[in-house]
Amino acid sequence: MSEKRSPWVGDLVHDEDTDRDGIVTDVQGGALWVLRPEMGTGRQWTSEHPERLTVLEARQS
Numbered sequence: 001m002s003e004k005r006s007p008w009v010g011d012l013v014h015d016e017d018t019d020r021d022g023i024v025t026d027v028q029g030g031a032l033w034v035l036r037p038e039m040g041t042g043r044q045w046t047s048e049h050p051e052r053l054t055v056l057e058a059r060q061s
Helices: none
Strands: 012-015 018-029 032-037 045-047 053-057
Touching: none
Parallel strands: none
Antiparallel strands: 012 018, 012 053, 018 032, 032 045
C-alpha cells in the first residue's frame, strides 16, 4: 500500500521521473534523495523531487 509522505531512508519508493523502484539510502540536506535499485545490482541515482517519489513500502522500525 502506498503512502503520500516524504520518503525516509529505508523506504521502498517508486520514482516517477525514472519509472524505477528503489530503496532510499540517504537524504542529503533535505534536498537530495539517494536511491539504489530494489533488487540486484545497479547504479545509484538521485532525486531532487520528493513529491515524485511515492512510498510503496515504509521501512520497518
